[in-house]
Amino acid sequence: MLEELVQILANEREVGAYFRLTLLAPEIARRVQPGQFVHIRILPMRDALLRRPFSVFQAAGDNLSILYKVVGKGTAVLSRMQAGDQLGALGPLGHGFTVPKSSGEKPLLVAGGYGMAAMYLLAQRSPRPGVVFVGGRRRVDILCEQEFRALGWDVCATTEDGSYGHRGLVTEPLVTELRRDAKRKRLFACGPTPMLKAVARIADDFDVPAELSMDEHMCCGVGVCLTCVIPVKSADGWEYQRTCTEGPVFDSKEVLWEVPR
Amino acid sequence: MLEELVQILANEREVGAYFRLTLLAPEIARRVQPGQFVHIRILPMRDALLRRPFSVFQAAGDNLSILYKVVGKGTAVLSRMQAGDQLGALGPLGHGFTVPKSSGEKPLLVAGGYGMAAMYLLAQRSPRPGVVFVGGRRRVDILCEQEFRALGWDVCATTEDGSYGHRGLVTEPLVTELRRDAKRKRLFACGPTPMLKAVARIADDFDVPAELSMDEHMCCGVGVCLTCVIPVKSADGWEYQRTCTEGPVFDSKEVLWEVPR
Amino acid sequence: MNLAVQIGALRMQNPVTVASGTFGYGVEYARLLDLNQLGAVTVKGICLGPVRGNPTPRTAEVASGMLNAIGLQGPGVDGFIAKYWPFLKELTVPTIINIWGTTVEEYAEVARRFDALEGVGALELNVSCPNIKEGGAQFGTDCKLLSQVVAACRRATRLPLITKLSPNVVSIAPYARAAEEAGSDALAVTNSYPAMAIDVETRQPKLANVTGGLTGPCIKPIAIKLVWEAAKAVKIPIIGMGGIQDATDAIEFLMAGASAVAVGTANFYEPQTALQVIAGIRSFMERKGIRDVREIVGSVITDR
Amino acid sequence: MNLAVQIGALRMQNPVTVASGTFGYGVEYARLLDLNQLGAVTVKGICLGPVRGNPTPRTAEVASGMLNAIGLQGPGVDGFIAKYWPFLKELTVPTIINIWGTTVEEYAEVARRFDALEGVGALELNVSCPNIKEGGAQFGTDCKLLSQVVAACRRATRLPLITKLSPNVVSIAPYARAAEEAGSDALAVTNSYPAMAIDVETRQPKLANVTGGLTGPCIKPIAIKLVWEAAKAVKIPIIGMGGIQDATDAIEFLMAGASAVAVGTANFYEPQTALQVIAGIRSFMERKGIRDVREIVGSVITDR
Numbered sequence A, B: 001m002l003e004e005l006v007q008i009l010a011n012e013r014e015v016g017a018y019f020r021l022t023l024l025a026p027e028i029a030r031r032v033q034p035g036q037f038v039h040i041r042i043l044p045m046r047d048a049l050l051r052r053p054f055s056v057f058q059a060a061g062d063n064l065s066i067l068y069k070v071v072g073k074g075t076a077v078l079s080r081m082q083a084g085d086q087l088g089a090l091g092p093l094g095h096g097f098t099v100p101k102s103s104g105e106k107p108l109l110v111a112g113g114y115g116m117a118a119m120y121l122l123a124q125r126s127p128r129p130g131v132v133f134v135g136g137r138r139r140v141d142i143l144c145e146q147e148f149r150a151l152g153w154d155v156c157a158t159t160e161d162g163s164y165g166h167r168g169l170v171t172e173p174l175v176t177e178l179r180r181d182a183k184r185k186r187l188f189a190c191g192p193t194p195m196l197k198a199v200a201r202i203a204d205d206f207d208v209p210a211e212l213s214m215d216e217h218m219c220c221g222v223g224v225c226l227t228c229v230i231p232v233k234s235a236d237g238w239e240y241q242r243t244c245t246e247g248p249v250f251d252s253k254e255v256l257w258e259v260p261r
Numbered sequence C, D: 001m002n003l004a005v006q007i008g009a010l011r012m013q014n015p016v017t018v019a020s021g022t023f024g025y026g027v028e029y030a031r032l033l034d035l036n037q038l039g040a041v042t043v044k045g046i047c048l049g050p051v052r053g054n055p056t057p058r059t060a061e062v063a064s065g066m067l068n069a070i071g072l073q074g075p076g077v078d079g080f081i082a083k084y085w086p087f088l089k090e091l092t093v094p095t096i097i098n099i100w101g102t103t104v105e106e107y108a109e110v111a112r113r114f115d116a117l118e119g120v121g122a123l124e125l126n127v128s129c130p131n132i133k134e135g136g137a138q139f140g141t142d143c144k145l146l147s148q149v150v151a152a153c154r155r156a157t158r159l160p161l162i163t164k165l166s167p168n169v170v171s172i173a174p175y176a177r178a179a180e181e182a183g184s185d186a187l188a189v190t191n192s193y194p195a196m197a198i199d200v201e202t203r204q205p206k207l208a209n210v211t212g213g214l215t216g217p218c219i220k221p222i223a224i225k226l227v228w229e230a231a232k233a234v235k236i237p238i239i240g241m242g243g244i245q246d247a248t249d250a251i252e253f254l255m256a257g258a259s260a261v262a263v264g265t266a267n268f269y270e271p272q273t274a275l276q277v278i279a280g281i282r283s284f285m286e287r288k289g290i291r292d293v294r295e296i297v298g299s300v301i302t303d304r
C-alpha cells in the first residue's frame, strides 16, 4: 500500500459516459493484483474531500489505467482533467480475485458496466482463458470486448434493450452455460449489487464457487473508518467486514445479502 | 450594475507577483466609470465562496482589464486560469472618482502598488493631464509607468529601497510638489491604508481637495451585507458607510481614521 | 403546478424567500433581479432605534462558508420606514420584516410599530443573533425568555409571527414548542452558528468581535437536522435555511419538513440564487410529476 | 526547539495526535507512515464487549466535510487487547485509548480494565458520540451525568483521563468545569456535530441511521470557538480537534488555547496529514523564532 502523487498521461472518452484514464504510477502499477483498487483524490474538487475508489483496469510497466463511468460530482470533475494534471493515488488496496491455475477450474467472468474494468487483469494473468459474460443496459455499456478477445477469451455480450449481443440479463447466458456444463467452473463477478446477488444464487444453484467484487461506498479505503462494511457469515453468526480490506472480493458463500435481525 | 459570466481573453504576468487579466465583458466595460470596481467570482475556488473585488484598470470596447497582485488563495487560483476559462463578474460597482474638468484643478494622482490600477481610467478620461506619483517597496511594484506617460502624464516614481526612481515614500515628492505650488490642485489616491491616511493629512495641511479610494474587505460588494464599512463624518457625529456603495472613493475630509469612542 | 405555500396568514407565491441580513432591504438587488419573482423579501434585522453595529473586520471567509459579526447595523424603525418602506410597499410580493430588541418590551414595541404600518407581510423575530452583547441569542437559548418574547409580540400585533430559532441548543424541540405555544405562526430554522477564526500570522481573531456566526454550505447538514427535529415537534410551518446554494439544497430542506426556504449567504456570491432555486424546484417537480410543492414538504422517508 | 507537551501525566513528544475513529487501531496506517513520529496514537472508541455498529450507509460526503454514523463498531476490551494491543504496545509513542459505555458503571469498568493493562498512555472518555441510542451524547449534554462518569472513571484508574466534550451544548464552559472538578486531567474538544443529509432523488436520509456526526473543515470555526471558551473556563490542558487539514489549522487551535491537537477526517483523504502538521508547526516556529511550542498555546490576542 502506497500513497503517490501521480501524473495523468491520458484521460479520454472511451464510449458514452465511460472514460479511460492512464496514470504514471510506477509503485502501485508494479504491485497491483487482479481485483485490487486504487483510491483517487481528485484534487480540483476542493469542497468534496473524499477519495473515490476505482478498480485497476490495466497495469503495464510504470503505467496504470482505470476505466470509469461519469456518474456524479467526482467523476465529472475527473473527466475534465488533462494529461499533465496530478491526482493523489493510494493503492493497491483490498483483497483481490484468486488468479486461476492452469490446472484449475475454468474461469467464467461476469461483468456489468464498469465491472468489466475489475476483470481485465484477472483475464490477463489467468494461465487459461475462459469466458467473459458481459452485460449492460445498452450497447455503450459493453466495454473493451476486443481487448478481452485479444487475450484469447470468449466474450458473450448481453444488453437489456437488445441493441447488442443477446437481449436480456447477463445472468441468462451464464445459466445456459452452466446448464450445459457446470463442472470445474469458477465464477468471478463484478457489477451492480443486484447482479452480484443473482450470481451468488446461481453459484449456489449449480454449486460452483464464486468470487464477488462488492461495490460499496468507501471513505478511507484502508480499513480504519468502517464505512464500507457488509454483513458476512462468521463463527458466531455474522459480522460486519470491510469491503476495502477483507474485500472488495468475497466468497459468494459468505456474503449475507441482508443484515440479520 | 450587472452580473455576467465572462470569458478570460488573456491572463499574463506583468512583473513580479502582478498579473494583467483581460476579460470579454461588454456590458460592464461599456458602463464603467473611473474608480469603480468589479466583483469577481473565481469559479474553481470551490470551498472559498466569496467574490474578490478588483478595480477596473482599462476598458476598451467589449474588453475590460484588471491588474492584480497575487496575495492569497483567490489571486493564486486566478493566476493559474487561462484564456477561454470563465469567471463570474458583477459590476461596475461603487462610487468612483470625479473626472477632472479641463478648466478645473490639476489632477495629482497618488498610487501605491496595485493602487495604480484604479488610476488609469481616470488619467485616460481626464481632459487635462497631470502628474502621477507612484510608489512601491521595490522596482517591481512600479506598474505601467509607460502607459501613463503615453497618455501625456508625468510620472514620478518612488521606491522604498531606492531601486527605482526616488528613494523614499511616495508622499515625499508629492509634498515637494505641493510646497512648490498647491493652488488649484486636486489629489486622487489609491493604495494601502497608511498611504491614504498620509495623503489625507497632506491634503489637509495644504488645504487641497483629495479623493481617496479605500481598500476594505468586502463580501457582497453591493451594499447589503455591511462588511465593508468605514467610519465617516455625518450630521449627527459619525456613521458607518459602505466602501462598496458610498465608496470606494471618499472625500478625504469625511473619512475618520479611527472609530470614535 | 402549484408552488404557493402558506406561512400562517402569509401567502407566498412560491416557497423561496431570502434570509434576513443577506439581502439588505431588497432595493440593493433590484437592479440585478426581479424581486417580484420571489416568494417574499425578508429584510435585515430592525430594532427600535438606529444601530451602528460592530467594528470591522466584520466578516471572514472559511471553508464552504463565512463568519459574520455585523452587529445588526440598521436604521431603526423610523429610518427603515422613511428610507426603505416606500420601495418595498410597492412590490407585489410580501415583505417579511426581521425584528429584534434588547428587552421583551422592546421586541413588543417594534412589533407594535410595524403592526401600525399598512402592508407588512409578516414579522420575523430574531431571537438568535450571536453577534450582539445584549438581546439576540440569549432569548433563543432560554425557553422561558423565548416564550415571553413571542407572547409579548403576539399581543402587540396581528401580523403573522415567525420565530427564528437559534441552532445553539442541545435540542431544538422544546424551543420550537415554546414558540408555537406562545402564539408564533411559524418558525424560521436556523440562524448562524457561533464560531471563531484566528489569523495565525497576526494572532488576532479574524473578526473584530472575536466570535461570529457561521453560515453557508458548511452548516447545511446541521440546519437540515434542526428543521427535521423542529418539524416533528410542532404543527406550525417552518422556513428552512442554512447553506442553500441550489434547488437540490432547497428540496432537501422541504423534504426535511420546511414549508418554505430562505437563501442567505449564497446571495453574496451569486445574487441570482433565489431565482435559480425557484426554477430548479419547478423542474424537479416536472421531472418527478409532482403537482403541488406541498407534497414535498416533510416527505423524507426515515424508515427503511 | 521544544515541541513536547504535557497532557496531565502524559508526555507527548509533539502536540499532534490523531482523532479517535479516524485512525483505526494504528496498525492500518503503519505501512503508510511512521507512527513513532506522532505525539500519540489515539484509537477508535472501545467499550466492554464487541459492538457491530449501525447499518450502512454509514458515511456521506457534504460540503467541506462528511457525516458519519458508524455506531462505534469495535472489538470490545478483550478483542482489542488480543488483536491490537500487541502491536500498539511496541510503539515508542503513547497510545490514547478512547472508551465509552452505556452506563456510568460500564465506563468505570472499561477504565478499570485498561488500568490493569501495562503501558497505556491515557484514557479518553467519549461522552459525546451522537450516533448511538444509549450512552454517548447523553453523558455529554448533562452536567450531572458528566460529573458522575468522570468521577467514576477517576476512581477506577490512575491513568491520565481526557474527557471528550460534546459540541452540542449552549455553552461549553460548565461542562469543561464539571469535567475538571470531577478529576479529569485534560479535555478533548470537540466531537462531531449532530447533523443530517437527504438524497432528494430517493427521499432517503444519506445515512441509514438518519442522523450522524458532522466533521471536517466545515466544523473548524465551531471547534475553534469551543476550544477558546473551554480554555478560558479551566486550567487543565485541552486537545483541540475539528477539521484540521494543515499546520495553519493546528496552530489556530493552539492559539485558541489547545495544548495539543488531533487530526481526524483529514486522515481519510490525506493519511500523511498528521506528519505534515508536525513539520509545518516546526517551520512556523522557525520562521517566527518561537523556541517552545507552549508559547503558542492560548496566544490569541483578543483585545485590539
Ligand SMILES: Cc1cc2nc3c(=O)[nH]c(=O)nc-3n(C[C@H](O)[C@H](O)[C@H](O)COP(=O)(O)OP(=O)(O)OC[C@H]3O[C@@H](n4cnc5c(N)ncnc54)[C@H](O)[C@@H]3O)c2cc1C
Binding pocket: A037, A050, A051, A052, A053, A054, A055, A056, A066, A067, A068, A069, A070, A071, A072, A073, A074, A075, A076, A114, A117, A118, A214, A215, A216, A217, A218, A248, D061
Ligand atoms: C472497489 C470499487 C471499485 C470500483 N471500480 C470502479 C471502476 O473501475 N470504474 C468506475 O467507473 N467506478 C468504479 N467504482 C465506483 C466508483 O467508486 C464511483 O462511481 C465513484 O466513487 C462515484 O464518484 P462521484 O463523485 O462521481 O459520484 P457521487 O455520487 O457524487 O459521489 C458521492 C459519494 O458517493 C460515493 N459513491 C457514489 N457511487 C458509488 C459507487 N457506485 N460505489 C462506491 N462509491 C460510490 C463516492 O465515492 C462519494 O463518496 C468502484 C467502486 C468500488 C467500491
Ligand SMILES: Cc1cc2nc3c(=O)[nH]c(=O)nc-3n(C[C@H](O)[C@H](O)[C@H](O)COP(=O)(O)OP(=O)(O)OC[C@H]3O[C@@H](n4cnc5c(N)ncnc54)[C@H](O)[C@@H]3O)c2cc1C
Binding pocket: B037, B050, B051, B052, B053, B054, B055, B056, B066, B067, B068, B069, B070, B071, B072, B073, B074, B075, B076, B114, B117, B118, B214, B215, B216, B217, B218, B248, C061
Ligand atoms: C475596491 C477594491 C479594489 C481593489 N482593486 C484591486 C486591484 O485592482 N488589484 C489588486 O491586486 N487588488 C485589488 N484589491 C484587493 C483585492 O481585492 C485583494 O487582493 C483580493 O481580494 C485578495 O484575495 P485573495 O483570495 O488572493 O486573498 P486572501 O487573503 O486569501 O483572501 C481572503 C479574504 O480577504 C479578502 N481580502 C484580502 N486582502 C484584501 C484586500 N487588500 N482588500 C480587500 N479584501 C481583501 C478577500 O477578498 C477574501 O475575502 C481591491 C480591493 C478593493 C476593496
Ligand SMILES: Cc1cc2nc3c(=O)[nH]c(=O)nc-3n(C[C@H](O)[C@H](O)[C@H](O)COP(=O)(O)O)c2cc1C
Binding pocket: B225, C019, C020, C021, C022, C044, C045, C046, C068, C070, C072, C098, C126, C129, C164, C190, C191, C192, C215, C216, C217, C219, C241, C242, C243, C244, C262, C263, C264, C265, C266
Ligand atoms: C452577513 C449576515 C447578516 C445577517 N443578519 C441577520 C439579521 O439581521 N437577522 C437575522 O435574523 N439573521 C441574520 N443573518 C442570518 C441569516 O438570515 C441566516 O439565518 C443564516 O445566514 C443562515 O443561512 P445561510 O447559510 O443561507 O446564510 C445574517 C447572516 C449573515 C451572513
Ligand SMILES: Cc1cc2nc3c(=O)[nH]c(=O)nc-3n(C[C@H](O)[C@H](O)[C@H](O)COP(=O)(O)O)c2cc1C
Binding pocket: A225, D019, D020, D021, D022, D044, D045, D046, D068, D070, D072, D098, D126, D129, D164, D190, D191, D192, D215, D216, D217, D219, D241, D242, D243, D244, D262, D263, D264, D265, D266
Ligand atoms: C468516521 C468517524 C468515526 C469516529 N469515531 C469516534 C469514536 O469512536 N470515538 C470518538 O470519541 N470520536 C470519534 N469520532 C470523532 C473524531 O474523533 C473527532 O472528534 C471528529 O471527527 C472531529 O475532528 P475532525 O473534524 O478532524 O474529523 C469519529 C469521527 C469520524 C469521522
Ligand code: FES
Binding pocket: A217, A218, A219, A220, A221, A222, A223, A224, A225, A226, A227, A228, A229, A242, A243, A244, A245
Ligand atoms: S472505507 Fe474505511 S474501512 Fe473501508
Ligand code: FES
Binding pocket: B217, B218, B219, B220, B221, B222, B223, B224, B225, B226, B227, B228, B229, B242, B243, B244, B245
Ligand atoms: S461588501 Fe457588502 S455592504 Fe459592502
